[in-house]
Amino acid sequence: MCNAFFGFKESPFNLSPDPAFLYRSAQHEEALANLIYGVQSRKGFIVLTGEVGTGKTTLLECLPDYLYEHRVEFAFLFTLRIKPEEMYEMIAYDLDLRCNRSSKTEIIDALNDLLIQQANQGYTVVLIVDEAHNLAWEVLEEIRMLGNFENRTGKLLQVILAG
Ligand SMILES: Nc1ncnc2c1ncn2[C@@H]1O[C@H](COP(=O)(O)OP(=O)(O)OP(=O)(O)O)[C@@H](O)[C@H]1O
Ligand SMILES: [Mg+2]
Numbered sequence: 001m002c003n004a005f006f007g008f009k010e011s012p013f014n015l016s017p018d019p020a021f022l023y024r025s026a027q028h029e030e031a032l033a034n035l036i037y038g039v040q041s042r043k044g045f046i047v048l049t050g051e052v053g054t055g056k057t058t059l060l061e062c063l064p065d066y067l068y069e070h071r072v073e074f075a076f077l078f079t080l081r082i083k084p085e086e087m088y089e090m091i092a093y094d095l096d097l098r099c100n101r102s103s104k105t106e107i108i109d110a111l112n113d114l115l116i117q118q119a120n121q122g123y124t125v126v127l128i129v130d131e132a133h134n135l136a137w138e139v140l141e142e143i144r145m146l147g148n149f150e151n152r153t154g155k156l157l158q159v160i161l162a163g
Contacts, residue, residue: 017058019065031059035160036066039126042154044147048162056162057130063160067126073118074126081134084142091127115149115156126158133163 003011014021022028031048038046050056060076067074075094077087085104091111092101099110118125129135129143149156 017055017061019058019061022055022058022062028055028059032062035059035063038160039067039072039124039158042124042156042158044150044155044158046158046160048160060128060130060160060162063126063128072123072126073114074128076128076130078130081136082139083136084138087139087142095125111146111157112149116151119151119153119156124156124158126160128160128162130162132161 002008024032031050035046035048048056048059057078064074064076066072073095075091077090082090085102088104088107089101091097092099092107095111095114097107097110097114099106101107115125127143127146132140135143143159143161146157147155147159
């Protein structure tokens with residue numbers, strides 16, 4: 001009823017983060033610009049931190065627009081009470097890796113192929129991890145190792161850790 005009264009097209013105060021409603025404060029603009037800069041310059045690891053409810057997830061939801069536009073492949077991890085093998089499965093699913101998705105070695109092999117192939121074409125690949133502070137140590141360690149993929153121009157996988 002209030003939507004009709006106020007002429008809203010959608011219900012306000014939705015709990016799920018919607019990038020269309022991101023209020024781009026100076027800090028949010030700067031954070032988004034830094035995420036994009038970090039990806040472009042192949043820094044390897046990029047960290048986004050902020051107080052609870054300050055819009056980190058909403059900001060991350062804005063990133064795919066940029067990534068799709070620039071043909072950058074990415075995987076988005078957000079359920080983090082996971083085991084390392086589940087993380088690999090999620091990455092394989094998001095990046096559409098053609099391999100046996102229950103085999104860590106096959107996934108790493110297929111990921112390596114994708115990273116090299118993308119790098120040869122001048123592209124990079126991004127792994128976005130929200131709620132990274134909740135990661136189990138073993139998963140964090142696996143992510144650290146994924147950061148080791150590199151060639152002489154820089155890191156092949158850009159990892160964004162938000163939390
Ligand atoms: N800059 C913003 N513009 C629009 N809405 C925002 C902004 N910042 C936060 N919100 C709103 O506040 C709520 C929490 O935002 P969000 O989930 O993105 O925060 P968060 O930093 O990821 O929080 P948490 O630390 O709990 O994960 C969401 O409903 C979101 O729509
Ligand atoms: Mg969040």
